[in-house]
Amino acid sequence: MFQDRLQAVLIPAVQDAFEASFGQPINAASISFQSTRPEFEGDVTINVFPFLRISGKGPEPTAQAVGEYLKKNLAIVERFNVVKGFLNLVIADDHWTGFLAEAGQSDLLQFPSTGRQVMVEYASPNTNKPLHLGHMRNIFLGHSVSNILEAAGDEVVRVQVINDRGIHICKSMVAWRKFGAGETPESSGLKGDKLVGKYYVAFDKAMKSEIEELIAVGTPKEEAEKNAPILLEAQEMLRKWEADDPEVRALWERMNGWVYDGFNATYARMGTAFDKLYYESQTYVLGKSDVQEGL
Known part of the structure; x- marks a missing residue:
């Protein structure tokens, strides 16, 4: 879902980048994307090795030229880096938040009821002192898990067990x-x-x-x-x-x-x-x- 939307924007832009930078177009079907490896900065990676015969240059200059074009002409590309001919693109946060905002206004992320009732227990403090950082973490996690389960169609019962004696x-x-x-x-x-x-x-x-x-x-x-x-x-x-x-x-x-x-x-x-x-x-x-x- 996310990747399809992203690729629909990136593929024509990459084609334009090759035509503008090297004077020749490339076939859309030949452009492949993969998630950027965790040790490198980026969200999506493009392998430019299949296109070196078109660019007539080495892998790193080719990837650098495409990255510079995308950074200049495509708003969703916030920055990029090149690692041995692999072009790693950092996608702007606005792209992701914009997609979620649009999805929230449609039925894209609406799921039918599962008929399942789920209990999520979180917070559960003692009554001898205020909530602390550990409670905050637990509350954010519990609340988020509850929201995710509800969005997935479950009926969620949110509970806490309060240690009020002792x-x-x-x-x-x-x-x-x-x-x-x-x-x-x-x-x-x-x-x-x-x-x-x-x-x-x-x-x-x-x-x-x-x-x-x-x-x-x-x-x-x-x-x-x-x-x-x-x-x-x-x-x-x-x-x-x-x-x-x-x-x-x-x-x-x-x-x-x-x-x-x-x-x-x-x-x-x-x-x-x-x-x-x-x-x-x-x-x-x-x-x-x-x-x-x-x-």
Whole structure:
């Protein structure tokens, strides 16, 4: 499809190049194209060796003359290079984007429904910090794959599995309760996910300080790492969360809500959305009941 369109433009131009440069036309059927080898710059390559008897010159001067003509007279040829008689053409981006724009206005890239439903899971962050570069890469890939599958006729269900519970979530909660002084996204001017991430970092900083203090009074390092007071607080908060403590659950819902608002602002900016959200806090309950039944 792309190559046919490209060759339809290049073949008459190459014929014109030989007639203008060497005074003789060449047969269109004798012009062959191939994809440029990856070690060289270019999109399409023309082998000029079959036409040396027409040019009366060596392979490199022949390819150079044809390349110069195409560069001067054909807008889609952005630049070229010659490697031992092989003419490598770099096609301008406008050619490709123009083709896609035209195709998008027609039924050229429309495919019938496959009747297949496909689930694509991507993003799936934790609710203790903002999205990072790895998430960005994953989101762009997942969103692109979803679009490609939809264009190919599949029904795509876009989902994410949100890790919204666990010790790492409780660390942010403990730090906010100890150091936050009631700070909110509105009072701080921070996106909700960034605010919660701020307290996750604060927890780590406080825990390291407490570990150093314990070591300084003779506590073995391994024991100090397990018994830092703020870590014990986070572990106790996790136990309360698992016991469905109302106060802990209320704080958890509040801070997770801030994070979701921040995530959603980022998703909107990236142009992606999801059809279904799964939460670890829900699958945890199902999994726990299965484990207890097995025990």
